[in-house]
Amino acid sequence: MIKEKIEKYHYEEIILILLILSTEFSKYNEDxxxxxxxxxxxxxxxxxxxxxxxxxxxxxxxxxDISLELETLKILVIKQYESQWIKKLQGSSKEVxxxxxxxxxxxxDLKVKKIDPIKYSEEHLNIDx
Amino acid sequence: xxxGVRFDLFIVKEQKYPELSSYQFASNTPLQAIDLxxxxxxxxxxxxxxxxxxxxxxxxSNRVYVKPGSYKPVVSITGSDALGVYxxxxxxxxxxxxxxxxxxxxxxxxxxxxxxxxxxxxxxxxASLDELEKTSxxxxxxxxxxxxxxxxxxxxxxxxxxxxxxxxxxxGFSNFKNLDELQGLFKxxxxxxxxxxxxxxxxxxxxxxWGSKTIxxxxxxxxxxxxxWESRNMEHSTNKLPTNYWKLTKGxxxxxxxxxxxxxxxxxxxxxxx
Numbered sequence: 001m002i003k004e005k006i007e008k009y010h011y012e013e014i015i016l017i018l019l020i021l022s023t024e025f026s027k028y029n030e031d032x033x034x035x036x037x038x039x040x041x042x043x044x045x046x047x048x049x050x051x052x053x054x055x056x057x058x059x060x061x062x063x064x065d066i067s068l069e070l071e072t073l074k075i076l077v078i079k080q081y082e083s084q085w086i087k088k089l090q091g092s093s094k095e096v097x098x099x100x101x102x103x104x105x106x107x108x109d110l111k112v113k114k115i116d117p118i119k120y121s122e123e124h125l126n127i128d129x
Numbered sequence: 130x131x132x133g134v135r136f137d138l139f140i141v142k143e144q145k146y147p148e149l150s151s152y153q154f155a156s157n158t159p160l161q162a163i164d165l166x167x168x169x170x171x172x173x174x175x176x177x178x179x180x181x182x183x184x185x186x187x188x189x190s191n192r193v194y195v196k197p198g199s200y201k202p203v204v205s206i207t208g209s210d211a212l213g214v215y216x217x218x219x220x221x222x223x224x225x226x227x228x229x230x231x232x233x234x235x236x237x238x239x240x241x242x243x244x245x246x247x248x249x250x251x252x253x254x255x256a257s258l259d260e261l262e263k264t265s266x267x268x269x270x271x272x273x274x275x276x277x278x279x280x281x282x283x284x285x286x287x288x289x290x291x292x293x294x295x296x297x298x299x300x301g302f303s304n305f306k307n308l309d310e311l312q313g314l315f316k317x318x319x320x321x322x323x324x325x326x327x328x329x330x331x332x333x334x335x336x337x338x339w340g341s342k343t344i345x346x347x348x349x350x351x352x353x354x355x356x357x358w359e360s361r362n363m364e365h366s367t368n369k370l371p372t373n374y375w376k377l378t379k380g381x382x383x384x385x386x387x388x389x390x391x392x393x394x395x396x397x398x399x400x401x402x403x
Binding site: 002003006007009010013016031032035038039041042043045046047052118121122125126127129 | 335336337338339340341342353359360376381382383385386389
């Protein structure tokens with residue numbers, strides 16, 4: 001039972017990362033950026049991998065195509081890593097636009113409505129012990 | 130013969146303490162001090178500064194041991210230096226145990242400790258741990274002995290009490306009520322080697338696939354607290370340095386706002402923790 005709850009939490013982490021990557025950053029502050037980077041750094045490297053994604057229950061509907069897109073996103077995001085990298089997502093560049101585009105597409109494929117990532121985190125990322 | 134050695138040794142100290150006779154004990158302050166070797170009296174003093182901590186300091190090593198967020202008796206003394214062991218009942222100190230340099234001393238004297246009344250003073254280490262049994266006769270006393278927390282000679286009750294309380298106070302990650310207090314417990318520690326202490330304090334690792342992160346949890350009353358070790362090889366987004374730190378949260382692993390505190394030993398790390 002706990003295993004399923006943890007698995008669900010990991011799935012919600014994936015959605016949260018996608019929401020962050022697809023969101024316009026203009027309304028967020030420094031504290032939000034810290035939370036965003038913590039949700040991504042150290043997690044995307046692990047969650048957006050074929051091994052992990054294939055271990056998830058089929059109920060989460062992460063098929064091969066989505067899995068490949070998530071792997072691509074992981075590579076693109078890791079390339080951005082440097083000091084204050086999360087703030088790059090505020091602006092527009094070829095890479096950032098591509099990240100935003102892929103993240104939005106995966107959310108669509110997963111039939112997840114785009115909402116404020118903070119709101120999503122508060123409402124969904126909770127383990128009901 | 131032993132007494133002869135004691136007083137011979139004190140001759141060395143005569144120049145430092147000309148006011149004291151070679152035949153004195155504990156600098157003539159037997160109620161406040163411990164005198165293990167006939168040299169200098171060892172006095173541990175307690176204070177409660179305005180910052181809400183309890184501090185214990187001995188006069189020989191001048192080391193200050195701090196227990197945040199409480200004014201109950203405090204023990205943070207380890208190694209071969211002064212070993213302080215306390216038993217208390219509520220905020221009232223019931224016993225004060227101390228040994229030094231591996232030597233056990235037992236004293237049945239009264240003392241003032243931490244603003245409360247200590248009813249007895251005893252000291253244990255190693256083989257003398259069985260003396261805990263006697264002290265435990267003090268109704269309601271909680272005993273804990275640093276470094277020597279289990280002894281087959283003791284009753285199960287005493288062992289349990291000594292073991293539990295030793296670990297709790299040695300590691301110090303159980304005695305908090307909120308995030309601020311928890312954050313205080315992390316400060317001044319070797320943050321990269323804190324996980325074991327958390328586990329010893331009753332924290333448990335959260336199952337799951339956390340990659341490079343370590344997430345540990347503890348339930349305090351109705352609240353669940355999480356400690357998330359953020360191990361990084363890159364620069365943190367709120368800092369210009371490669372930073373390892375603990376992210377402490379209340380209620381949820383991914384809590385936000387006031388339910389998050391961060392602790393790092395990096396010099397430029399954001400202080401507020403928010």
